[in-house]
Amino acid sequence: xxxxxxxxxxxxxxxxxxxxxxxxxxxxxxxxxxxxxxxxxxxxxxxxxxxxxxxxxxxxxxxxxxxxxxxxxxxxxxxxxxxxxxxxxxxxxxxxxxxxxxxxxxxxxxxxxxxxxxxxxxxxxxxxxxxxxxxxxxxxxxxxxxxxxxxxxxxxxxxxxxxxxxxxxxxxxxxxxxxxxxxxxxxxxxxxxxxxxxxxxxxxxxxxxxxxxxxxxxxxxxxxxxxxxxxxxxxxxxxxxxxxxxxxxxxxxxxxxxxxxxxxxxxxxxxxxxxxxxxxxxxxxxxxxxxxxxxxxxxxxxxxxxxxxxxxxxxxxxxxxxxxxxxxxxxxxxxxxxxxxxxxxxxxxxxxxxxxxxxxxxxxxxxxxxxxxxxxxxxxxxxxxxxxxxxxxxxxxxxxxxxxxxxxxxxxxxxxxxxxxxxxxxxxxxxxxxxxxxxxxxxxxxxxxxxxxxxxxxxxxxxxxxxxxxxxxxxxxxxxxxxxxxxxxxxxxxxxxxxxxxxxxxxxxxxxxxxxxxxxxxxxxxxxxxxxxxxxxxxxxxxxxxxxxxxxxxxxxxxxxxxxxxxxxxxxxxxxxxxxxxxxxxxxxxxxxxxxxxxxxxxxxxxxxxxxxxxxxxxxxxxxxxxxxxxxxxxxxxxxxxxxxxxxxx
Amino acid sequence: xxxxxxxxxxxxxxxxxxxxxxxxxxxxxxxxxxxxxxxxxxxxxxxxxxxxxxxxxxxxxxxxxxxxxxxxxxxxxxxxxxxxxxxxxxxxxxxxxxxxxxxxxxxxxxxxxxxxxxxxxxxxxxxxxxxxxxxxxxxxxxxxxxxxxxxxxxxxxxxxxxxxxxxxxxxxxxxxxxxxxxxxxxxxxxxxxxxxxxxxxxxxxxxxxxxxxxxxxxxxxxxxxxxxxxxxxxxxxxxxxxxxxxxxxxxxxxxxxxxxxxxxxxxxxxxxxxxxxxxxxxxxxxxxxxx
Numbered sequence: 001x002x003x004x005x006x007x008x009x010x011x012x013x014x015x016x017x018x019x020x021x022x023x024x025x026x027x028x029x030x031x032x033x034x035x036x037x038x039x040x041x042x043x044x045x046x047x048x049x050x051x052x053x054x055x056x057x058x059x060x061x062x063x064x065x066x067x068x069x070x071x072x073x074x075x076x077x078x079x080x081x082x083x084x085x086x087x088x089x090x091x092x093x094x095x096x097x098x099x100x101x102x103x104x105x106x107x108x109x110x111x112x113x114x115x116x117x118x119x120x121x122x123x124x125x126x127x128x129x130x131x132x133x134x135x136x137x138x139x140x141x142x143x144x145x146x147x148x149x150x151x152x153x154x155x156x157x158x159x160x161x162x163x164x165x166x167x168x169x170x171x172x173x174x175x176x177x178x179x180x181x182x183x184x185x186x187x188x189x190x191x192x193x194x195x196x197x198x199x200x201x202x203x204x205x206x207x208x209x210x211x212x213x214x215x216x217x218x219x220x221x222x223x224x225x226x227x228x229x230x231x232x233x234x235x236x237x238x239x240x241x242x243x244x245x246x247x248x249x250x251x252x253x254x255x256x257x258x259x260x261x262x263x264x265x266x267x268x269x270x271x272x273x274x275x276x277x278x279x280x281x282x283x284x285x286x287x288x289x290x291x292x293x294x295x296x297x298x299x300x301x302x303x304x305x306x307x308x309x310x311x312x313x314x315x316x317x318x319x320x321x322x323x324x325x326x327x328x329x330x331x332x333x334x335x336x337x338x339x340x341x342x343x344x345x346x347x348x349x350x351x352x353x354x355x356x357x358x359x360x361x362x363x364x365x366x367x368x369x370x371x372x373x374x375x376x377x378x379x380x381x382x383x384x385x386x387x388x389x390x391x392x393x394x395x396x397x398x399x400x401x402x403x404x405x406x407x408x409x410x411x412x413x414x415x416x417x418x419x420x421x422x423x424x425x426x427x428x429x430x431x432x433x434x435x436x437x438x439x440x441x442x443x444x445x446x447x448x449x450x451x452x453x454x455x456x457x458x459x460x461x462x463x464x465x466x467x468x469x470x471x472x473x474x475x476x477x478x479x480x481x482x483x484x485x486x487x488x489x490x491x492x493x494x495x496x497x498x499x500x501x502x503x504x505x506x507x508x509x510x511x512x513x514x515x516x517x518x519x520x521x522x523x524x525x526x527x528x529x530x531x532x533x534x535x536x537x538x539x540x541x542x543x544x545x546x547x548x549x550x551x552x553x554x555x556x557x558x559x560x561x562x563x564x565x566x567x568x569x570x571x572x573x574x575x576x577x578x579x580x581x582x583x584x585x586x587x588x589x590x591x592x593x594x595x596x597x598x599x600x601x602x603x604x605x606x607x608x609x610x611x612x613x614x615x616x617x618x619x620x621x622x623x624x625x626x627x628x629x630x631x632x633x634x635x636x637x638x639x640x641x642x643x644x645x646x647x648x649x650x
Numbered sequence: 651x652x653x654x655x656x657x658x659x660x661x662x663x664x665x666x667x668x669x670x671x672x673x674x675x676x677x678x679x680x681x682x683x684x685x686x687x688x689x690x691x692x693x694x695x696x697x698x699x700x701x702x703x704x705x706x707x708x709x710x711x712x713x714x715x716x717x718x719x720x721x722x723x724x725x726x727x728x729x730x731x732x733x734x735x736x737x738x739x740x741x742x743x744x745x746x747x748x749x750x751x752x753x754x755x756x757x758x759x760x761x762x763x764x765x766x767x768x769x770x771x772x773x774x775x776x777x778x779x780x781x782x783x784x785x786x787x788x789x790x791x792x793x794x795x796x797x798x799x800x801x802x803x804x805x806x807x808x809x810x811x812x813x814x815x816x817x818x819x820x821x822x823x824x825x826x827x828x829x830x831x832x833x834x835x836x837x838x839x840x841x842x843x844x845x846x847x848x849x850x851x852x853x854x855x856x857x858x859x860x861x862x863x864x865x866x867x868x869x870x871x872x873x874x875x876x877x878x879x880x881x882x883x884x885x886x887x888x889x890x891x892x893x894x895x896x897x898x899x900x901x902x903x904x905x906x907x908x909x910x911x912x913x914x915x916x917x918x919x920x921x922x923x924x925x926x927x928x929x930x931x932x933x934x935x936x937x938x939x940x941x
Contacts, residue, residue, distance in 0.1 A: 029722070032720040032722050035720055036716055036717065036722070039716055040713065040716065043712070043780075044805075044807075099739055099740075100719060101720065101721065101740045102738050103720045105721075116719075119780050120806060121779050121780075121803060123798065123801070124788060124798070124803060126779075182926045189911075334940075
């Protein structure tokens with residue numbers, strides 16, 4: 001700014017100086033012309049004694065000229081012959097006069113007086129008068145002062161205008177664009193128009209590009225954080241956020257919304273058989289189907305694996321929910337073809353409704369999940385609304401799951417032993433080890449309460465291993481005692497058969513005992529699926545010298561092909577046949593089973609014998625062994641051993 | 651970098667345009683005299699304009715000197731009379747270019763014969779008193795033994811003198827120079843004497859200026875010297891053309907009069923050693939002269 005001011009000052013000084021020089025030159029020429037005229041006039045007209053005749057003319061010259069103030073004519077005796085201003089002669093004292101030849105070199109604004117000689121002749125002999133011309137100092141001063149005032153004013157004025165103009169230019173082309181860039185950099189909401197200054201325009205362009213790229217990346221990141229990359233649906237995090245928002249809204253407006261928990265039926269089979277890549281295609285297809293089936297404001301999300309959650313906001317009644325479920329199921333009912341394979345995909349849906357079935361996200365998701373599991377239990381491709389009783393059921397299941405896990409760690413599982421009695425000798429010849437859960441708090445929990453749960457969550461595998469280990473240890477303990485001939489039977493679940501380590505576990509467990517003392521009981525249901533695979537394991541077990549028993553015979557398909565292909569040693573007649581043994585029909589069935597067993601060389605054990613009559617019937621049918629409360633309920637080991645030793649069975 | 655160079659170039663242009671000034675015009679104050687014909691010729695040929703030199707033409711040498719003395723001209727053409735007069739008021743003045751020597755150009759005219767004048771009781775003498783006229787007239791009076799007491803001096807410039815007419819009852823004596831003498835002779839005045847037939851008086855016409863200006867404009871003054879030399883050469887070689895170009899400055903004299911007039915002067919732009927030696931005491935020192 002100082003340099004601008006200095007530069008501006010210099011330019012104006014230069015203009016002022018030029019103007020001053022021009023004025024000075026004009027003034028010099030003016031004075032030169034005036035003095036020349038006066039000199040010429042006096043040279044030509046002044047004579048020794050005619051000054052008075054020239055007075056009027058000289059007066060007129062002075063009065064009509066702004067530059068001149070006075071003329072003095074002094075003769076060769078230094079006598080003043082003429083003065084234009086007759087009254088102010090003393091004022092000219094102390095003024096130095098310069099010859100007219102020095103006009104050019106004199107300071108024209110300061111020099112007040114010039115003088116020249118007037119040559120007069122006496123014959124050809126010259127003598128000289130002197131003419132002194134006084135200039136109007138006030139006029140000379142005013143010329144310079146006017147210029148100074150004018151240029152100073154102009155300088156200040158122009159400088160102010162220049163500053164305003166500079167401010168305007170700087171503001172328009174620098175400050176405003178920079179401010180717009182700042183706002184753009186801060187808010188990045190409005191892209192500024194193109195700027196005139198190239199450097200600023202480059203910054204604007206770069207910022208614009210950067211923000212666009214950032215926005216794109218932000219969207220990508222947002223999608224990554226809120227969307228499931230596979231299906232493009234909302235992910236769990238985003239779902240929770242939206243449910244929370246709906247809950248907040250519902251708290252204010254009492255609006256209800258439904259949460260549909262959808263799980264594909266048997267999706268694991270698809271993944272296992274066709275691979276995960278194929279499974280991903282199916283999931284993408286399902287996502288499209290779901291999006292097509294819901295309303296615009298419904299929320300569809302994938303929260304993991306083959307689990308989807310659909311939120312139906314602002315529902316009024318269950319009809320609307322049913323409509324959506326119907327649409328989903330209808331859409332999925334159309335078989336889908338992938339890689340020339342046709343698949344029929346079904347799903348199970350659990351429904352929870354806010355606020356009835358839950359006040360927060362966790363509760364709603366949990367309850368919808370419960371409802372979905374119930375739906376699966378009901379046979380898949382189904383749906384189920386969450387209810388309080390369902391909740392209680394699930395809670396109990398969860399409680400038992402927890403109890404089982406703790407029980408195994410803390411030794412709350414016990415094996416109870418129910419004797420198998422030889423009907424002919426009335427001696428205890430074997431026993432079936434039955435699992436019991438004795439919780440310190442809840443007491444005895446019957447197996448029908450927890451076995452199916454253990455099978456559902458595969459807890460049956462560690463539990464089964466524990467049973468095998470416990471049973472074989474017990475057999476080891478009985479060795480070399482009076483109970484050394486007791487055959488101990490354990491039950492193997494179908495889930496255990498799916499465990500590849502089953503054979504290895506049993507093989508290791510029987511290393512130190514007589515394997516013929518261990519019997520494995522299988523139900524028909526165990527053999528229902530993957531028969532060939534299981535048959536292979538059964539044959540392997542047989543090679544170990546273990547006995548095999550077909551449990552609950554008669555309740556299932558009772559397929560004779562099982563008896564043909566599986567090397568069973570024993571058939572166990574289901575309790576249901578024994579319960580109605582008074583009826584002829586049941587007797588015929590039991591008799592037929594005993595006969596078949598006899599023909600096949602299998603031992604027969606009747607289960608659930610509770611009274612003398614039943615035993616008598618069995619005796620008549622030549623059934624070999626029985627098991628049931630008539631002899632004893634399942635007993636803890638101490639009591640069983642005591643029973644064996646005392647032989648109290650009737 | 652390109653921008654910086656461009657800005658520097660613009661900055662340079664701006665300041666160079668501010669600082670570049672037109673060459674200052676030099677002014678020569680002169681008057682109508684055949685000896686100054688090279689200046690008139692150079693002006694008409696455009697030589698002076700090309701050298702930024704302007705000619706200010708006056709009626710008499712005295713006025714030309716006045717113009718110079720007040721600073722309105724940088725150079726002035728003078729005879730030795732004006733040279734001395736100017737030197738009195740400003741001692742810095744020096745002759746820098748010798749132009750011509752009058753060899754008949756300054757004349758004394760009259761309507762009477764010398765004898766009649768010698769016998770006359772009163773003679774009206776018209777002249778430009780404060781000029782070389784006075785010296786020529788004094789020399790004439792002295793030479794022909796005419797009593798100066800009889801003369802009544804009337805100071806007129808050449809333009810006024812030019813208008814004089816012979817009067818029967820008036821003894822008139824006129825000191826003038828070419829070309830004014832031609833007009834006066836046409837009216838009936840006749841020549842009694844001139845610088846042609848006397849060596850007693852030598853009239854030198856030269857171009858004078860101050861030493862300061864010589865120092866300042868040395869190069870340009872050399873240029874001017876060349877122009878004058880060239881003009882004299884061209885006047886001598888082509889009188890017809892030079893007449894056509896200069897006649898307006900010389901009172902529209904005829905070609906014959908022009909040629910005759912040229913006979914009455916001698917160009918001394920390249921002065922002889924003898925002349926230089928002779929005029930040195932008069933203040934025309936060779937050291938001042940531009941070669």
